[in-house]
Amino acid sequence: MFLALKEIRHEKLRYGLIIGMIVLVTYLVFVLSGLAYGLAQQNTQAISSWDASRVALDKDANDSISQSLITSTTANKVAMTKHEAYLGQAGVVAKAKGQAKLSAQFLGISRQQFIYQTVKVTHGHKPVKANQIMVDDSFKDNGYALGDKVTLNSTSGQYTIVGFTHNAKMSVAPVVYGSLGTWRTLSHVTSNYKANGIVSNDANFSAQHGLSTLSMSQFINKLPGYSAQNTTFTFMIAFLMIIAMVVIAVFLYILTMQKLPNYAVLRAQGIPAKVLVTTTISQALLLVVGGLVIGTALTLATVLALPAGVPMSFNLPLLGGVTAGILLTGVIGALIPVKIILNVDPVSVIGG
Amino acid sequence: MPALTLTNVNKKFGHATNEVIVLHDISFEASAGEVSLVLGPSGSGKSTFLTIAGGIQTPTSGSVVVENKTLQELSGKDRDALRLNQIGFILQAYNLVPYLTVKDQFKLVDRVKPQGNLNAAELADLLDQLGIGQLVNQFPAELSGGQTQRVAIARALYQNPDIILADEPTAALDSDRVKVVGQLLRDLAKQHNKAIVVVTHDLRLQEFADKTYMIMDGKMTVA
Numbered sequence: 222m223f224l225a226l227k228e229i230r231h232e233k234l235r236y237g238l239i240i241g242m243i244v245l246v247t248y249l250v251f252v253l254s255g256l257a258y259g260l261a262q263q264n265t266q267a268i269s270s271w272d273a274s275r276v277a278l279d280k281d282a283n284d285s286i287s288q289s290l291i292t293s294t295t296a297n298k299v300a301m302t303k304h305e306a307y308l309g310q311a312g313v314v315a316k317a318k319g320q321a322k323l324s325a326q327f328l329g330i331s332r333q334q335f336i337y338q339t340v341k342v343t344h345g346h347k348p349v350k351a352n353q354i355m356v357d358d359s360f361k362d363n364g365y366a367l368g369d370k371v372t373l374n375s376t377s378g379q380y381t382i383v384g385f386t387h388n389a390k391m392s393v394a395p396v397v398y399g400s401l402g403t404w405r406t407l408s409h410v411t412s413n414y415k416a417n418g419i420v421s422n423d424a425n426f427s428a429q430h431g432l433s434t435l436s437m438s439q440f441i442n443k444l445p446g447y448s449a450q451n452t453t454f455t456f457m458i459a460f461l462m463i464i465a466m467v468v469i470a471v472f473l474y475i476l477t478m479q480k481l482p483n484y485a486v487l488r489a490q491g492i493p494a495k496v497l498v499t500t501t502i503s504q505a506l507l508l509v510v511g512g513l514v515i516g517t518a519l520t521l522a523t524v525l526a527l528p529a530g531v532p533m534s535f536n537l538p539l540l541g542g543v544t545a546g547i548l549l550t551g552v553i554g555a556l557i558p559v560k561i562i563l564n565v566d567p568v569s570v571i572g573g
Numbered sequence: 574m575p576a577l578t579l580t581n582v583n584k585k586f587g588h589a590t591n592e593v594i595v596l597h598d599i600s601f602e603a604s605a606g607e608v609s610l611v612l613g614p615s616g617s618g619k620s621t622f623l624t625i626a627g628g629i630q631t632p633t634s635g636s637v638v639v640e641n642k643t644l645q646e647l648s649g650k651d652r653d654a655l656r657l658n659q660i661g662f663i664l665q666a667y668n669l670v671p672y673l674t675v676k677d678q679f680k681l682v683d684r685v686k687p688q689g690n691l692n693a694a695e696l697a698d699l700l701d702q703l704g705i706g707q708l709v710n711q712f713p714a715e716l717s718g719g720q721t722q723r724v725a726i727a728r729a730l731y732q733n734p735d736i737i738l739a740d741e742p743t744a745a746l747d748s749d750r751v752k753v754v755g756q757l758l759r760d761l762a763k764q765h766n767k768a769i770v771v772v773t774h775d776l777r778l779q780e781f782a783d784k785t786y787m788i789m790d791g792k793m794t795v796a
Contacts, residue, residue, distance in 0.1 A: 223684050224670070231672035231712070483670050489629055490729075491657030492685055493650070567629045 224496075225504035236508065239472050243512025244519065246465040247547055250458060251520040252533070254543050257454030259534035263390040264447045267328065267357075268437065270389065271339050276308075276440040277419040277428035284435055284443040286310050289417045291432065296415035298430040304423035306334035307416035309404030315360070315397060317369040317382075323360065326391045327373060329404025335422060340398060345384035351402050355384035357395035362529055373397070376406055392444055393532065462546055470554035473505055477558035481565055489567035497562050505555030509548055517544075574641070575602040576736050576768035577626055582635035584621055584791075595621045596632070597791040603768040605735065608759055610782035611772040611793070618791040619772040620740055626770065627660050627738045628652040640735060657686050661734035663742045668725035669713040676709040678728050691731050699727050702757060704750075718745035726754060730761065737761065739771040743778060755781035 229236045262269075277299070282289030287310060296307070309329030316322045330336045337347065340355070345367045348355050354371065360382070365371075370379040380399065389396040401416060408414075419428060427434045435443075442448045484497050517540075524533060584596040595618045603609045613619040624630040625637060628644045637644040640659055644652060656662070669678055682690055691699065700706040703723040713721055722745045729737060737758070743751045759781045761767045771778060772788075779785055785796040 223681065224673075227677060228672040486664060486668060487670070488653075489627070489656070489662050489664065491653050491655070491660070492681075493653050493657075496685055568624050 222500070222503045224500040225507060229504065229507060235476075239476075239508055240511045240515070242468065242472070243465075243509055243547075243551075244515045246461065246468070247513050247516025248519050248523075250461050250465070250543055250547065251516060251535075251540070252523065253454060253458050253461065254539055255520070255524070255533040255535050256531075257451065257458065258536065258539050259532035260393060260454075261447070261451060262388075262534050263393040263532045264444055264450075265441050266388045266390040267326075267396045268391060268441060270341070271336050271420065271422070273336075273420045273422045273437060274424040275421045275426040275434050275436060277421070277426070277432040277434045278417070278440075280431055280433040282433075284433070284439065285445070286417050286440070286443075287312075287445070290410065291415050291418065293413055293415045295430050295432065296419070299419060299428050299432070301419075302423070303335060305419055305421045305426065306336040307331055307401060308336065308418050308420050309401050309408065309416045310391075310418075311404055311407040312394075313373040313397065313407060315356075315371050315373055317365060317371045320364050320369070323363055323365075324394050325356070325397045326394045327397045327399060327404060327407055328391070329399055329401040329407075329416070331401055336420060337398075340386055340389070342384045343387045345382070347384055348399060349383075351400045352378065352380050353383045353399070354380045354403075355386055355398040356382055357389040357397075358385050358387050359390070359395045359530075361385055371397075373403075373407055378403075378406065392446070458543075462550060465547065466550040466554055469505070469509070469551055470557045473501070473554050474558050474561075477501060477561060481561070482569070484562060484565045485567045485569050488565055494563050494565075497565075498559050501558065501562060502552065502555045505551045506548070509551030513544055513547060575604045576640060577601075577603040577770065578636075578638040579622075579626060579632075580636050580638075582622075582625060582632040582637065584618075584625060584630070585633045595791050596625070599635070599791075599793045601626075601786070601793060603736065603770050605766045605768045606762055607783040608762045608769040608771065608781055610778055610785045611770065611788055612774060612776070612779075612785060612796065613772070613788035614774055617788045619788045622788060622793075623738050623740050623770070623772050627662060628656060657732070658689065659735045661729035661732055661737045663726050663729045663737065663739035669721060669728065671713050674710050674712055675705070675716075675724050678724065679731050682728070682732050686732055689733055691733055696727075696731060699730060703727055703753065719747065719750055722746055723750070723754070726757070734767070736768045737770070739769070739773075741773050741775070742771060743773065743775050748777060751775065751777045 278284060278286060278289035279291060311327045313325050313327045314322050315325050343358060365382060367382055369382045371382060372379055405412065405414065487497065488494065527533060579599055579601040582596055582599040586593045586595060599622065611619050611622065625632050631645060639655060642655065647655065673681060679696060697706065703726065705720055705723050705727065708716060708720060716724065722742065726742055743754055746754060755778050758769050762769045787794050787796045
């Protein structure tokens with residue numbers, strides 16, 4: 222550590238540039254991870270808030286709720302308990318007088334069922350009449366307020382916002398909770414259709430009668446774009462980590478090669494190879510930790526500066542995983558030149 | 574009992590038609606309290622002799638005994654420890670770590686060998702004797718060639734070794750400084766009972782030597 226610190230202090234520009242590079246890689250990985258997690262959350266926030274385990278959809282709907290329609294005849298054959306709830310879903314454009322249009326996901330639910338009871342109100346109250354709706358907090362951020370009369374799509378009816386709920390997003394759009402009757406109106410279906418799906422918080426729930434039952438992870442993966450988006454981000458982050466490892470390894474390799482004459486002298490003087498290896502690894506760790514700290518600070522500053530609409534979100538396991546990954550990358554990069562250090566030939570610095 | 578003994582040492586490089594014999598049947602002894610000077614032109618094999626004597630290289634045949642330990646019988650780790658504790662190297666080039674001040678060059682020794690080094694007063698005396706006492710906060714790049722050489726000498730002597738192996742220690746020094754270094758090496762031998770071996774082509778050091786040898790084409794003779 223003594224040699225590592227002394228060298229960094231003496232070669233400020235050189236090591237500053239390396240730390241700068243690690244900062245940029247860290248920043249990019251953190252921001253991409255934050256965006257990936259934020260977008261993933263905005264796809265599933267509403268669903269996660271119900272603590273549900275299973276979803277039953279029409280067996281011909283290709284596991285997609287927007288393609289599923291459950292007739293009343295089929296629905297009546299399913300034994301509904303307090304653990305099950307009907308769910309109607311429709312994409313809508315919400316508009317109130319003097320406010321901007323907002324694209325949203327309308328979710329029709331029944332007041333007697335568990336989803337309605339699970340959803341938490343942050344302001345106002347839950348809808349109790351057919352023409353009442355409860356909306357995600359992001360409506361409030363866009364200027365909407367309790368009591369606003371909202372039109373949904375091109376239907377003639379008006380719906381009053383009676384409550385706000387927090388973190389209610391689905392498919393990266395704010396959710397509008399309303400009745401199943403409103404869902405039918407928005408979906409242009411008759412009362413012959415009960416809902417798009419049946420959601421259950423019973424892990425053993427299994428619907429028959431022409432319905433297929435999915436776990437929540439299967440259901441979420443079939444949300445439009447969710448799987449493709451996550452795969453894209455995962456590949457971007459993985460490639461970035463690999464590139465970071467190669468770049469850090471190349472930098473450390475070049476640095477080590479430049480130091481070999483000094484290492485040869487130290488080896489000639491009896492300094493154990495272990496000391497030189499420890500120096501190289503501890504120096505790599507110092508550089509990576511320095512880069513991580515600055516990169517994290519830069520990410521936090523970015524998060525504070527970004528508008529609320531940018532879907533960036535972090536959680537500790539995610540940040541911990543990314544941090545450990547970058548640290549590991551640095552250690553692997555530092556280990557590559559170890560063999561060269563162990564084989565450094567002191568004779569090379571003593572003339573003939 | 575000699576501190577360093579080389580017996581019938583041969584060193585060859587290459588094979589068959591490419592074989593080069595660098596050292597040929599060298600036998601040599603250096604005792605505590607003596608300065609041994611090994612003179613020879615460039616390419617004569619004197620640096621190979623020095624690296625074999627210090628356990629950095631192994632001979633093709635023959636034996637090297639340092640303080641009653643046969644080097645070929647020691648592991649690499651033990652040879653490292655022997656060099657760190659009992660042998661001080663004064664090398665021609667790259668002698669100092671470029672990102673450490675003069676003071677830190679000695680601190681580095683303290684870190685890997687906490688005991689047995691010179692104490693602060695002894696180090697201050699040594700630095701004054703070499704005329705570099707005022708340079709302790711300088712980096713090697715800020716020193717002249719002669720100053721660098723003298724710091725390298727101090728660096729080797731700091732770990733207080735029993736044997737000092739010096740490779741052209743006066744190459745960058747003027748005649749006055751050669752006398753200082755020569756006298757210092759002689760004092761170390763006489764007053765501190767060190768075995769000093771200097772390989773050089775600098776004849777100005779001859780007056781400080783107890784024994785002088787010549788190496789020519791890998792063969793050693795007493796001068």
